[in-house]
Amino acid sequence: MRRARIALLCLGVGGATWALTLGDRVYIRGRDVAVLQSTAPTAPTLLKLQPGDLVTWRGADPKKPSWHKVEAQGKTGFVYYANLSVTAPNAELLSSPQGARKVDAQAFASSGAAGKALTEGAVRYGNQDEKNKGELKPTMREAVRQTQTLEAIAIQRSSDELAAQAKRIAGEQR
């Protein structure tokens, strides 16, 4: 029992050794990561977490080791192991009148910069006359229109669609 409590996830990488003990704080590495009530395929979702959220690690499920027990926001549930990380997602550099400033993934997501499609500069680049003189098809103007449509298709993919996709892959594993 005592041995189970001090379960250790200790693995070596190129000489460096990482050790993780029960109760350590680890990061969420995916978007809209579901914390499930149990490891059952039909288990209800307790809450959804975002990249960079910190959770308390309570160890891998003995029967389904791909699922790890975590605590977050006062709830305890199970997360697929690949959505956990010991390192935070990358910070992004944003421009500001005072110079470049570093923001974490969460601040970046809510900054508005993350949702940017083809920028005004890029659209201006593609629409300039010099870029549309040759015989090449599509023209740059057409490339702008196509890319904008593609960006609309990309950005309109809902978190439900992505969750269904993740479930579909997980379903293939069972």
Next chain:
Amino acid sequence: MKRALVSLAVLVIVGCSAAAGFMKGNPTDIAQGVAESGQNVMALSQDLSKCDSLGTADVTFDEERTIGGTVALNWVQQGGGLLVDPSSGTDATVSDPKSLAVSDTPNNRLSKYLNVVGRNLAARSTRPTLQWTFGVLNSPAVNAISAPGGYVFVTRGLLQRVDNEAALAGVLSHEIAHVTRKDAFLIYVRTKVDQCKTLAYAKAGQKEGMGALRNYGPGFIKTAIYALDSFSGGPLDLNAAANNALLTLFSDEFVHRYLESGYARDQELGADALGLELTVATGYNPRGFIDLVGGLPPGPAFFAHHPPGPERAAAMKTLLAKKGGAPFSPFAQDTSQLPRVPLQGELAAAK
């Protein structure tokens, strides 16, 4: 070496200006020529210094997204266009892609499927909150390519080759890895410094500067020089209309250099390793991608600008055989049990 070139350019400017005065035949003109040459030397030196500052300034996300957008447009054009059916409301008027109506056509359904697969992968990357965009280029070549800021493209030829979603996921993950590793920055930062200096030399009337810009009209070069004069060093707002000529110079040369040599071999193998990790972390069998890459015949028709397929496949197999890694490493599990997952939607229908 660079300093020697600058000194040589300075000597040429001084010599030419003085000679111009000498040709006029009087001492006043000679003196004026020398004075002008001094000013030219000073201006060139200042411009070159500003150009060097571009190389040390951080590339912000805003700059990455702008240069990435222009590079993406080049990939779309050179790849024969995208397999999408554009909405009537597109072009410069698009302010919110979230509300743009997209027609329900086979091409658009294919793009939807690709974006569901791609964004599900990218959500687990180290840059999960980028505006990731995945598209199909209408090219028969078997290839995939990315652009800074989160643009990833695969060719029609590649889609015809893949027979399971795990293989497709591997290709997309490799390109996602190039973006998260910021592999393009190495080429891009060098490019903008070099192009800025080319412009500075052209402004100083140097032949090498003018020669390198021969594909651009005099009006364009004048606008670019004006932008260079207005730039005071450090970060540069490439999204500003006043800097559009500089954006064009940087982007065009980046595309040229990438198409000439691509990424370095270690960057490609690094993207394979990171991409494989992402593929497995998302729940796909890594063999789908390894088999695809390893099974392609050598030659520029298959994954141009990438190391040979068998070499890449062998490196990835070695990585998988090592197992382990950091906590929660996808490679700690038995990856052979993971599914290849059938293709879906329009892609499956087209097979």
